[in-house]
Amino acid sequence: MVHGYKGVKFQNWARTYGCCPEMYYQPTSVEEVREVDTEKKQVTVEAGILLSDLHPQLGKHGLALSNLGAVSDVTAGGVIGSGTHNTGIKHGILPTLVVALTLLTADGTILECSESSNAEVFQAARVHLGCLGVVLTITLQCVPQFHLQEISFPSTLDEVLDNLDSHLKKSEYFRFLWFPHSENVSVIYQDHTNKPPSSSANWFWDYAIGFYLLEFLLWISSFLPGLVGWINRFFFWLLFTRKRESSNLSHEIFTYECRFKQHVQDWAIPREKTKEALLELKAVLETHPKMVAHFPVEVRFTRGDDILLSPCFQRDSCYMNIIMYRPYGKDIPRLDYWLAYETIMKKVGGRPHWAKAHNCTRKDFEKMYPAFSKFCAIREKLDPTGMFLNAYLEKVFY
């Protein structure tokens, strides 16, 4: 029996959304990591385990996850709830690492789901949006523990877009950062290495001086928006014009400290549309000098999959993450930029990240997702009274 509490307030990391649930339930658990199958390199975990707690457990068995998003202070259940991704054309979004899960449905049934058992629910539940039931356990496919070397170096938008295929082939986990209001790009390669852990320090960033300066300058720019282009170019010059190298255990390289509260959008578009979409976004900013865009636009790539509500469903994709910081908690006007970006994303067939901002409703999702009605049918069957719905999900499904 799990007891509920009233009066709990929820606030997201960026402090951009919050809610007061009618009741808050927190199950207590006896074990977070149930079973490690070293032969198959699979681990079964409780859905509530933080990835930051999972990494050392896996390390004890010489295992690791083959890919991660930017932070590890997230749960296994949350990561598959919203379709967390990183980059690498050979790699799918993180839910593609799931080989089995157990789901407690609205009527109290516990479903064991995998390719061979309740296969249709499994295909839906790997990006579940929290609406199919309570995910109890998740079995993840792991790989032998590995080290990564990260090399970052400066380039230009034209160079990267003209040589995209070559960059994608050169590095297993290739991504790049574009600095809006400029041609500047930082290319980031991450690849397996045998080198010992090392890092080329950047005292300006590592000691957070750049962080304080950037926050202050962004706050000033809320009164003088024309400064944003200069800030983007200045910080590129300050931090990204030098080649940098570091190596470490994979999870240390994949993740980093996100210091800024921020608003973000992150749509997945067909990979072949990368150049068209980015050049169009750049052209919009050039023709609308009053529209400001903070750095970076982060561009990542993922392999297609067969998960019903995965933004990468049946196609290799490019994720294009735009950002507007909130210096000292202050919102900077972003709606024109947001709308221009969303219009381009929709035009090139994009699908929004489930954990990030978007203005889409059921009508949009029906067009975007070939299997949307299949997911809806599974959801309605598992949760006929809408026990797991909330205001956000009602916008998605009704």
Ligand SMILES: Cc1cc2nc3c(=O)[nH]c(=O)nc-3n(C[C@H](O)[C@H](O)[C@H](O)COP(=O)(O)OP(=O)(O)OC[C@H]3O[C@@H](n4cnc5c(N)ncnc54)[C@H](O)[C@@H]3O)c2cc1C
């Ligand atoms: C600083 C920061 C950096 C980020 N970087 C990335 C990135 O690099 N790539 C990327 O793709 N995303 C990124 N994200 C987004 C992040 O991956 C998602 O927000 C993820 O869902 C967070 O996990 P969580 O454990 O906080 O999930 P929550 O927000 O707690 O949950 C996500 C969804 O899953 C549901 N859920 C959670 N657990 C269960 C369960 N056991 N049973 C049923 N439903 C459940 C919740 O109801 C909710 O609908 C980032 C977010 C932050 C704050």
